[in-house]
Structure formats: structure tokens, C-alpha cells
Amino acid sequence: MQGGLPSLELVERVCSGERRAVARMLSRAEAGGEEAREALDLLYRRAGRAHVVGMTGVPGSGKSTLVAKLIAAALAAGRRIGVVAIDPSSPFSGGAILGDRIRMGEVSGHPAVFVRSMASRGALGGLAPGTLEAVDVLDAAGYDMVFVETVGVGQDEVDVVRAAHTTVVVSAPGLGDDIQAIKAGILEIADVHVVSKGDKPEADRTVTDLKAMLGLALPAAGLKRPVPVIKTSSARGEGIGELLAAIDAHRDHLVASGEYQGRRQAIRERRTLKAAEQILHEEFERHRQGRMADLVAELAAGTLSPQTAARRLVARIGTEIVP
Amino acid sequence: MAEAIRVIVAKVGLDGHDRGVKIVARTLRDAGMDVIYTGLHRTPEEVVEAAVQEDVDVLGVSILSGAHMTVFPRLLKLLAERDAEDVIVVGGGVMPEGDVAQLKALGVKEVLLQDTPPEAIVATIRRLVAERGPK
Ligand SMILES: Nc1nc2c(ncn2[C@@H]2O[C@H](COP(=O)(O)OP(=O)(O)OP(=O)(O)O)[C@@H](O)[C@H]2O)c(=O)[nH]1
Numbered sequence: 001m002q003g004g005l006p007s008l009e010l011v012e013r014v015c016s017g018e019r020r021a022v023a024r025m026l027s028r029a030e031a032g033g034e035e036a037r038e039a040l041d042l043l044y045r046r047a048g049r050a051h052v053v054g055m056t057g058v059p060g061s062g063k064s065t066l067v068a069k070l071i072a073a074a075l076a077a078g079r080r081i082g083v084v085a086i087d088p089s090s091p092f093s094g095g096a097i098l099g100d101r102i103r104m105g106e107v108s109g110h111p112a113v114f115v116r117s118m119a120s121r122g123a124l125g126g127l128a129p130g131t132l133e134a135v136d137v138l139d140a141a142g143y144d145m146v147f148v149e150t151v152g153v154g155q156d157e158v159d160v161v162r163a164a165h166t167t168v169v170v171s172a173p174g175l176g177d178d179i180q181a182i183k184a185g186i187l188e189i190a191d192v193h194v195v196s197k198g199d200k201p202e203a204d205r206t207v208t209d210l211k212a213m214l215g216l217a218l219p220a221a222g223l224k225r226p227v228p229v230i231k232t233s234s235a236r237g238e239g240i241g242e243l244l245a246a247i248d249a250h251r252d253h254l255v256a257s258g259e260y261q262g263r264r265q266a267i268r269e270r271r272t273l274k275a276a277e278q279i280l281h282e283e284f285e286r287h288r289q290g291r292m293a294d295l296v297a298e299l300a301a302g303t304l305s306p307q308t309a310a311r312r313l314v315a316r317i318g319t320e321i322v323p
Numbered sequence: 324m325a326e327a328i329r330v331i332v333a334k335v336g337l338d339g340h341d342r343g344v345k346i347v348a349r350t351l352r353d354a355g356m357d358v359i360y361t362g363l364h365r366t367p368e369e370v371v372e373a374a375v376q377e378d379v380d381v382l383g384v385s386i387l388s389g390a391h392m393t394v395f396p397r398l399l400k401l402l403a404e405r406d407a408e409d410v411i412v413v414g415g416g417v418m419p420e421g422d423v424a425q426l427k428a429l430g431v432k433e434v435l436l437q438d439t440p441p442e443a444i445v446a447t448i449r450r451l452v453a454e455r456g457p458k
Pocket residue numbers: 058059060061062063064065066100103151152196197198199200232233234235236
């Protein structure tokens with residue numbers, strides 16, 4: 001493929017599902033530059049059909065392996081599946097080893113599957129910058145189910161709710177303190193709970209513990225719908241069909257109850273706020289050094305308080321932004 | 324945000340272990356690159372499909388089994404068929420000098436033999452990506 005193609009020229013090719021164009025557009029979404037903004041806006045408007053499923057849980061809990069199994073099951077049902085799989089960037093070099101594909105070897109080459117790895121670039125909360133735009137690209141390209149595998153952080157990964165219509169939380173038996181590792185925040189974001197590695201003898205205990213915790217935590221959080229807990233074993237291929245059915249049932253429930261529109265609107269609003277934060281942060285970083293230089297003399301003389309200096313530092317931030 | 328160089332490191336065929344490619348993967352990560360690792364025993368078709376989906380700058384394939392003269396031409400052909408001839412193919416492993424020259428004539432951009440020091444691997448990849456121009 002020719003290098004340096006304008007992003008706008010890729011839009012139609014993405015929508016017709018041309019793989020090279022989809023792949024290149026995903027790179028542009030990840031880079032997040034101004035050049036691609038209009039193209040990504042167009043793709044955003046062409047998106048909106050895909051069922052976006054977040055997969056989260058502690059490192060090594062079996063998320064990627066499970067996604068591979070779910071893909072195989074969904075393919076059998078004639079669906080087209082996209083995946084965005086995020087792994088952590090090294091805080092030292094900024095580089096990353098993206099290993100989620102290792103588990104998806106067999107299915108990732110199928111013509112109805114598109115798997116893309118992304119580095120977290122230091123973003124907290126399990127997603128990477130550009131993840132949500134990448135989901136739009138896959139959605140616009142006609143993938144009707146898109147899995148987002150978050151970085152395995154294990155707690156406070158609420159970011160995935162900015163992307164997903166259905167959030168699956170994966171817990172594995174025998175990972176340290178087990179269930180204790182699942183913080184309240186992550187219990188509540190789950191629409192479906194999975195206890196993975198069900199072939200391990202401790203799995204039943206994990207299921208019992210999890211159900212007990214849910215029984216205590218969820219009424220307190222005011223949740224109406226009972227959250228299913230499904231035991232799976234990717235190794236033995238058990239529980240996979242049941243999990244896919246639970247994911248579909250959750251979407252059907254959202255649609256039937258009218259919650260689907262509300263959830264999608266909530267996602268739009270959260271995305272907007274997060275993007276605004278990001279823009280403000282970048283603007284602040286851009287101006288910080290220069291403006292600080294203007295303040296150091298007064299700070300040194302003791303004539304300016306840190307509080308007032310800070311207000312001067314951020315005054316007019318964002319005024320140069322062109323919508 | 325500066326785009327990180329994206330590299331796939333792959334093992335094709337029956338080669339038994341992946342210690343070498345894992346070391347290379349870590350070296351590249353520590354140089355700030357995003358490294359996609361696909362695991363052992365991949366077919367050329369799988370590796371090329373992964374390179375396409377991941378929109379990598381560089382496809383690095385290490386071969387110790389002696390199959391390089393069949394694998395690399397196959398990879399290049401598959402990349403061309405997939406409109407992905409712009410992916411920079413770099414070979415690694417062990418092979419005779421004569422084969423290196425032949426592979427380079429076919430379109431493999433560089434061959435880094437087994438004892439190439441880490442800094443040289445990083446420098447070669449950066450140079451090849453810079454020479455290619457914008458993605
Ligand atoms: N016994 C058993 N092991 C499993 C099962 N599923 C996955 N594993 C193993 O668990 C380990 C981690 O699996 P992954 O799928 O990479 O887990 P992950 O949650 O994607 O890991 P990160 O992306 O690194 O957070 C691997 O060694 C798998 O082979 C299972 O059903 N049973």
C-alpha cells in the first residue's frame with residue numbers, strides 16, 4: 001500500500017471492509033493526529049451497529065484465550081468479529097510487547113475476523129489512547145461484534161465502560177488472593193461475570209465466593225438485574241457457548257428494556273468528557289513551561305502565592321482550541 | 324504524539340524454541356518500539372495476515388531450521404498479494420552469506436545473523452523505517 005495516503009481517501013475503503021485500509025486507519029486512530037480527525041468523524045457517523053463487548057480482569061486471567069474461543073463460537077454463527085487488544089507500555093522506554101495475539105493464532109487469520117493490538121501508552125484504566133476510535137473504525141468496517149480486551153489491571157478499570165455495551169469481568173481461580181483481588185468498583189461494572197480456567201479444582205470455590213460477594217455488593221449498588229456468573233474452561237472448551245449466549249442475552253435485555261439507547265448516550269457523554277480532559281491536558285503541557293518561566297521571579301520574591309500563580313498558569317488554557 | 328515503530332517478530336515453521344525472538348522483542352521494546360509477538364510455529368500465511376492487520380512497519384522473521392530459502396520468498400509473495408509490499412521484511416537466524424545476498428536481491432531488506440548486537444538491530448530497524456518514508 002502506498003505510504004502517506006490522506007486519511008479521507010481511506011474512508012470509503014474502510015467502509016467496504018478493505019483490510020489494508022482498515023489497518024492503516026487503525027494506525028491513524030491510534031496516533032490521534034489532526035490529519036485523521038475528519039476521517040474519524042465520518043467513520044464515527046458510519047459506525048453504531050456493532051455490539052461492543054469489553055473483556056477485563058486481572059493479568060493472566062485468561063482473557064485473550066477466552067476471546068479466541070468466543071470468536072470461534074461467534075464465527076460458527078456467521079458473525080464478523082473485530083478485536084482491539086490492549087497490553088501495557090513499558091513506563092521506562094514507552095515501548096511495548098503486545099502478546100495477546102499469541103492466544104488468538106488460529107482464529108485471527110479468518111477472513112471474517114480482524115484483530116488489532118494496541119499499547120496502553122501509560123493510560124490508566126485499561127484502555128489506550130485511540131481505543132474508542134479504533135472500535136469505531138472496526139464498527140464502520142462492518143464487524144458486528146467488537147471485543148475490547150483491556151490491560152489486565154484488576155481494579156478501577158472503569159474506563160472500559162466508555163467503550164462497551166456489555167462488560168465481561170474475567171476472574172481466574174488461584175491467582176493470588178483470588179476474589180479479594182477484585183475490588184468493588186470492578187464488581188459493579190460487570191454485566192456478565194466469568195470464572196475462567198474452570199478445569200482447575202479451585203474454580204468452584206471461586207464461583208461460590210464470587211456469588212457471595214455479588215449477593216452482598218450488588219443490592220447495595222442498586223442493581224436490578226441479576227448478574228450471571230459463568231464458569232468457563234478454554235482448555236476444555238466448556239462454558240463458551242453459554243458465555244456467548246449470556247453476552248447476547250445482555251444486549252437483547254438492553255434493547256428490550258430501552259436501556260440500550262441510554263447506555264449508548266452515556267458512552268457518548270463519557271467519551272466527550274474524557275476527550276475534553278485529554279485536550280486540556282495537552283494544552284496545559286504545551287503552555288506550562290513558557291508560562292512558568294514568567295512566574296518564577298515573582299514566586300522567588302515571595303510576592304506571588306502558589307495558589308494565585310496556579311490560576312495564572314491555567315488562565316486562558318483552551319482558548320486557542322478550534323472546534 | 325510520535326508514532327512508535329511497530330514490529331512483528333515471528334517464528335515460522337518447526338523451529339523449536341523462541342528464546343532468541345523473545346530477546347529481540349525485549350530489545351526493541353526497550354528502544355521504544357511496539358512489538359507484536361505471535362508465538363511459535365506460525366505458517367507464512369498467518370504471519371502475513373497478522374502483519375496486515377497490525378499495519379506493522381517491519382516484519383522480522385527468524386529461521387534456524389534452514390528453511391529460509393523457501394520461507395522468505397513465500398512471505399514476500401504473500402505480502403505483495405495482500406497490497407502489503409511496503410512492509411519491511413527483515414530476516415534473522417543462521418544462513419550462509421550467499422543466501423543472504425540472494426534474499427536481499429529478492430526484497431528482504433536486511434538479514435541480521437544470530438550474533439548481531441542489540442544496538443545494531445535497533446539501529447537497522449530505525450534506518451529502514453526512516454528510508455521508507457511516511458506510512
Ligand atoms: N488451565 C487453564 N489455563 C488457561 C485457560 N485459559 C487460559 N489459560 C492460561 O492462562 C495463561 C494466561 O492466559 P491469557 O489468555 O494470555 O490471559 P490474559 O488475561 O489475556 O493475560 P494478559 O493479557 O496478559 O492480562 C496462559 O498460560 C493460558 O494458557 C483455561 O481455560 N484453563
